Amino acid sequence: MTDTYPIRPEAAAAPTSGIVDTVNYGRTREGLIPLWVGEGDLATPAFIAEAATRALAAGETFYTYQRGIPELRAAIAKRQSALLGKDLSPERFFVTTGGMHAVQIAMRLVAGTGDEVIVPTPAWPNFRGALTASGAGIVEVAMTPSDTGFALDLARLEAAIGPRTKAIVINSPANPTGWTATREELAAILEIARARDLWIVSDEIYQRFVWEERVAVGGRAASFHDVMREGDRVLFVQTLSKNYAMTGWRVGWLEASPELGQTIENLVQYSSSGSPVFVQRAAIAALEHGEGFVAHQIARARRGREIVSQALAPLNAVRFAPPPGAFYAFFGVPGADSRALARRLVDEANVGLAPGSAFGSGGEDGMRLCFARKDEDLVAAMGRLVPVLRG
Amino acid sequence: MTDTYPIRPEAAAAPTSGIVDTVNYGRTREGLIPLWVGEGDLATPAFIAEAATRALAAGETFYTYQRGIPELRAAIAKRQSALLGKDLSPERFFVTTGGMHAVQIAMRLVAGTGDEVIVPTPAWPNFRGALTASGAGIVEVAMTPSDTGFALDLARLEAAIGPRTKAIVINSPANPTGWTATREELAAILEIARARDLWIVSDEIYQRFVWEERVAVGGRAASFHDVMREGDRVLFVQTLSKNYAMTGWRVGWLEASPELGQTIENLVQYSSSGSPVFVQRAAIAALEHGEGFVAHQIARARRGREIVSQALAPLNAVRFAPPPGAFYAFFGVPGADSRALARRLVDEANVGLAPGSAFGSGGEDGMRLCFARKDEDLVAAMGRLVPVLRG
Numbered sequence: 112m113t114d115t116y117p118i119r120p121e122a123a124a125a126p127t128s129g130i131v132d133t134v135n136y137g138r139t140r141e142g143l144i145p146l147w148v149g150e151g152d153l154a155t156p157a158f159i160a161e162a163a164t165r166a167l168a169a170g171e172t173f174y175t176y177q178r179g180i181p182e183l184r185a186a187i188a189k190r191q192s193a194l195l196g197k198d199l200s201p202e203r204f205f206v207t208t209g210g211m212h213a214v215q216i217a218m219r220l221v222a223g224t225g226d227e228v229i230v231p232t233p234a235w236p237n238f239r240g241a242l243t244a245s246g247a248g249i250v251e252v253a254m255t256p257s258d259t260g261f262a263l264d265l266a267r268l269e270a271a272i273g274p275r276t277k278a279i280v281i282n283s284p285a286n287p288t289g290w291t292a293t294r295e296e297l298a299a300i301l302e303i304a305r306a307r308d309l310w311i312v313s314d315e316i317y318q319r320f321v322w323e324e325r326v327a328v329g330g331r332a333a334s335f336h337d338v339m340r341e342g343d344r345v346l347f348v349q350t351l352s353k354n355y356a357m358t359g360w361r362v363g364w365l366e367a368s369p370e371l372g373q374t375i376e377n378l379v380q381y382s383s384s385g386s387p388v389f390v391q392r393a394a395i396a397a398l399e400h401g402e403g404f405v406a407h408q409i410a411r412a413r414r415g416r417e418i419v420s421q422a423l424a425p426l427n428a429v430r431f432a433p434p435p436g437a438f439y440a441f442f443g444v445p446g447a448d449s450r451a452l453a454r455r456l457v458d459e460a461n462v463g464l465a466p467g468s469a470f471g472s473g474g475e476d477g478m479r480l481c482f483a484r485k486d487e488d489l490v491a492a493m494g495r496l497v498p499v500l501r502g
Numbered sequence: 503m504t505d506t507y508p509i510r511p512e513a514a515a516a517p518t519s520g521i522v523d524t525v526n527y528g529r530t531r532e533g534l535i536p537l538w539v540g541e542g543d544l545a546t547p548a549f550i551a552e553a554a555t556r557a558l559a560a561g562e563t564f565y566t567y568q569r570g571i572p573e574l575r576a577a578i579a580k581r582q583s584a585l586l587g588k589d590l591s592p593e594r595f596f597v598t599t600g601g602m603h604a605v606q607i608a609m610r611l612v613a614g615t616g617d618e619v620i621v622p623t624p625a626w627p628n629f630r631g632a633l634t635a636s637g638a639g640i641v642e643v644a645m646t647p648s649d650t651g652f653a654l655d656l657a658r659l660e661a662a663i664g665p666r667t668k669a670i671v672i673n674s675p676a677n678p679t680g681w682t683a684t685r686e687e688l689a690a691i692l693e694i695a696r697a698r699d700l701w702i703v704s705d706e707i708y709q710r711f712v713w714e715e716r717v718a719v720g721g722r723a724a725s726f727h728d729v730m731r732e733g734d735r736v737l738f739v740q741t742l743s744k745n746y747a748m749t750g751w752r753v754g755w756l757e758a759s760p761e762l763g764q765t766i767e768n769l770v771q772y773s774s775s776g777s778p779v780f781v782q783r784a785a786i787a788a789l790e791h792g793e794g795f796v797a798h799q800i801a802r803a804r805r806g807r808e809i810v811s812q813a814l815a816p817l818n819a820v821r822f823a824p825p826p827g828a829f830y831a832f833f834g835v836p837g838a839d840s841r842a843l844a845r846r847l848v849d850e851a852n853v854g855l856a857p858g859s860a861f862g863s864g865g866e867d868g869m870r871l872c873f874a875r876k877d878e879d880l881v882a883a884m885g886r887l888v889p890v891l892r893g
Contacts, residue, residue: 115733116761117699118611125768131568154561164555170545172750177522208599208752211775220509223637224615240772246614246637308508342506359563359778361599370507377516381631382773384602387750387781 121224125244128236129450129469137457144492147453147463149286149439151411151483153356155393156404162396166389175388177379178372179206179364183391186398187364194318195336196329202369205376206391208383209361210316210350214241216365216378217346221278221310222247228312229271230280231263233287233441233467233474235314238280250276253473254290256443260432261288261473263296269303278310279303284317284332287441287470287479289434291326294333301338301345310344311335316353316363317437319405320412326435353438353483354405355397362386362394408483412438415482415489422493428502438483441467444500447476460495512615516635519627520841520860528848535883538844538854540677540830542802542874544747546784547795553787557780566779568770569763570597570755574782577789578755585709586727587720593760596767597782599774600752601707601741605632607756607769608737612669612701613638619703620662621671622654624678624832624858624865626705629671641667644864645681647834651823652679652864654687660694669701670694675708675723678832678861678870680825682717685724692729692736701735702726707744707754708828710796711803717826744829744874745796746788753777753785799874803829806873806880813884819893829874832858835891838867851886 130147137143178184184201192199207213214237222228224246230238232251242249252271254261268279281300283292292300304311313335321332328337335345350363367375379385397404419440420433430443444452449466456462456478467477482489521538528534569575575592583590598604605628613619615637621629623642633640643662645652659670672691674683683691695702704726712723719728726736741754758766770776788795810831811824821834835843840857847853847869858868873880 116735116759118762118765119614119617121614122611122765122769125765125772127764127768128771131771148565150565155558155563160558160563164558167546167551167555172546172551172748174539174541174749208774211771212773215773219635220513223510223512226510237772237775240768244610244769244772344507357563358565359780361774361776361778368507371509373518374509374513374516377518377631378513378635380519380522380602381516381628381635382603382606383599383752384628385752387752389750390778 121244121246125240126236130236130465132450133453133457133463133466136454137463140457140461143457143461143463144488145463146480146482146484146492147465149481150358151356151408152485152488155356155360158400159355159357159393159397163389163393166392171388171392173388175385177376177385179204179386180388180391183395186395190398194331195334197336200369202372203366205365205367205379206386207363207365207379208386210348210352210363211237212383213348213363213365214238215382216375217312217348218242218245218247219378220346220371220374221312225275226277227273227275228278228280229268229276230471231268232472233470233477235282235286236469236471239471248275251472254288256430256473258432260434261290263290263292265296265299265303268300272307272309276307276309278312280312280314282314284320284436286317286437287439287465287474289437289439289441291321291332291436293326294328294337297333297335298338301335301343304344310346313345313347315347316350319354319409320438321436322413322416322433323435332436351394351397354408355401356408357397360390360393362390411485412483414486415484418486418489419480419482419493422497426497426500429500438481440480440482441477443477445476449475449477452478456496456499460499462492462496512635512637516631517627521627521856523841524844524848524854524857527845528854531848531852534848534852534854535879536854537871537873537875537883538856540872541749542747542799543876543879546747546751549791550746550748550784550788554780554784557783562779562783566776568767568776570595570777571779571782574786577786581789585722586725588727591760593763594757596756596758596770597777598754598756598770599777601739601743601754602628603774604739604754604756605629606773607766608703608739609633609636609638610769611737611762611765612703616666617668618664618666619669619671620659620667621862622659623863624861624868626673626677627860627862630862639666642863645679647821647864649823651825652681654681654683656687656690656694659691663698663700667698667700669703671703671705673705675711675827677708677828678830678856678865680828680830680832682712682723682827684717685719685728688724688726689729692726692734695735701737704736704738706738707741710745710800711829712827713804713807713824714826723827742785742788745799746792747799748788751781751784753781802876803874805877806875809877809880810871810873810884813888817888817891820891829872831871831873832868834868836867840866840868843869847887847890850890853883853887
């Protein structure tokens with residue numbers, strides 16, 4: 112904000128991403144191995160891109176349904192119904208320009224000026240960003256790091272609820288910590304939300320990336336869908352970015368009760384005015400024919416987790432446990448200033464990691480490493496990182 | 503809003519589009535000629551779509567710059583500099599997912615809860631939508647219809663300014679009325695804004711569609727760029743939708759002082775998280791090689807304006823003047839309920855028009871007709887409409 116160009120305080124307060132800060136520092140380093148953003152190294156598979164190309168050639172370049180084209184809503188419902196073992200109506204799904212847009216709409220539905228939303232941290236910084244920009248306050252509940260990874264203390268979560276609290280954001284499996292709730296934990300969180308009349312905004316975008324049986328349900332992470340009933344106030348944000356290597360496409364969805372359909376349609380109208388039909392055609396191809404590719408992505412991330420864990424586990428200077436879910440290693444370097452360390456790792460190891468301070472309280476001495484990448488890169492990166500981390 | 507799913511009042515108040523209401527009424531009528539939305543009948547030219555296809559084939563499917571790729575920002579700056587006869591830096595341009603996203607960010611910059619924004623009406627309903635969703639109030643200033651078209655009374659505009667006013671939205675050439683400000687009117691509006699410390703949000707997306715010399719500057723409509731100086735608080739929202747038949751692509755831009763760059767980048771991060779690179783490649787192709795197509799579009803709209811004007815002008819039951827700009831005819835049917843009339847025109851003429859009531863005060867008895875369409879359709883539509891309108 113300047114005197115010349117006075118702007119709204121919420122807009123001015125929207126924080127600059129602490130990840131982008133490091134990326135800008137190291138963007139042009141030759142040979143740098145970039146493990147700093149939540150994105151793999153594979154381009155979108157050809158069968159998905161070609162569906163968009165065909166739609167473009169067929170002239171599907173006009174305005175369309177704000178809620179998404181019916182064929183995509185049906186494809187999402189079919190895929191999620193199969194994954195979650197439930198019969199979910201297409202009327203529950205609203206296509207968005209990426210998971211972030213779904214988060215923006217979810218936050219606008221549940222919180223605004225004067226309200227508070229609880230977010231367990233370390234957390235994806237865009238939750239804070241979306242809340243700040245909408246005028247709502249964020250209440251961080253720091254998770255507890257331990258030898259077995261991060262844990263969410265439900266008593267602390269409940270104690271953070273105040274008279275202005277409107278919602279709890281739950282991201283399981285979590286970016287950046289890999290924390291993954293058990294079915295029982297989700298049930299307990301939902302009970303708290305019910306008792307206190309709160310919304311849950313559930314980000315389950317990493318649900319296919321789960322590494323430990325104790326948090327898995329039928330090969331995927333436990334979901335609020337496993338424990339909720341009709342009338343529960345749960346909004347799900349989702350994306351095709353991670354499963355299908357479609358980060359740059361900006362396509363995802365918000366899942367909500369159909370009762371909110373007209374309001375969500377209006378909020379889409381007044382933000383993106385809908386998603387391109389040709390992008391939606393690509394999304395349909397991904398959902399209908401992408402299971403083989405998802406399996407390939409999961410297998411790669413599983414190997415990546417092994418490579419990274421075997422390199423980090425022996426280090427005395429590092430606090431680390433292999434994550435139960437998602438595709439990040441979040442390790443602590445006690446006493447470190449993570450932003451300075453991220454720059455040092457760029458300088459001395461030529462590897463890009465995201466500084467833990469970008470993820471809120473509990474992350475100050477941490478570093479996030481994305482292991483959704485080919486083996487050779489990860490082996491090389493760990494070979495360069497370990498000597499620097501060992502000190 | 504329901505008891506089961508309580509949501510924020512701003513979200514619940516975001517209005518349902520009055521255009522969509524009519525579209526839903528008539529969507530499935532066989533043989534209906536749709537002149538109700540602001541969209542032509544041409545698909546995106548192949549040379550534009552093929553640029554996206556090439557980018558997809560090259561694997562440009564990853565996250566990218568929140569402000570837009572540098573090549574697109576440079577192409578926008580070059581095109582707008584040539585059009586406006588000014589040297590505009592690429593640093594002024596921020597790529598958005600369509601003009602609507604640019605409007606959303608502009609509104610979040612200048613107004614929120616407790617603020618008011620002035621909008622001359624009849625106006626594109628999405629201004630109201632974006633303001634309502636962001637918690638700001640809208641103050642409508644009804645324009646004056648006359649035999650020579652709509653006029654904006656600057657004394658009434660100034661009288662509408664109150665202590666909570668933060669901005670004035672100016673859309674010239676205007677959707678739906680075709681009202682187009684002269685250079686002198688823009689200078690006078692800017693003086694008012696300067697004197698009262700207000701922002702101007704300028705929507706000049708129809709600037710290439712101008713039909714009268716008195717409002718033209720070098721073959722385009724007058725622009726705030728013709729009268730502003732460094733430090734003036736003007737935000738421009740723009741889109742590639744209309745010039746290049748790219749409505750379904752969702753690509754446009756916000757133009758602002760580079761001093762606001764980091765804030766705009768953050769607001770993009772927390773809404774769309776950027777636009778697909780392959781869409782941006784198509785936008786570059788449009789800007790660099792699209793002048794022939796734009797000329798073709800303008801020539802078509804000019805003929806469309808003639809066809810529609812010749813049919814409407816003789817009707818005593820209709821208040822109408824050929825519009826000086828944009829590609830809509832907005833005519834009044836004194837005494838009519840425009841929503842009921844729109845449905846009647848679907849039923850009796852099988853032509854889809856947008857009801858004037860969707861555009862705010864001053865539009866209650868009006869109808870909007872989009873003439874960016876091939877001659878045959880317009881001739882047929884007018885042949886069916888005139889008997890019904892004549893009564």
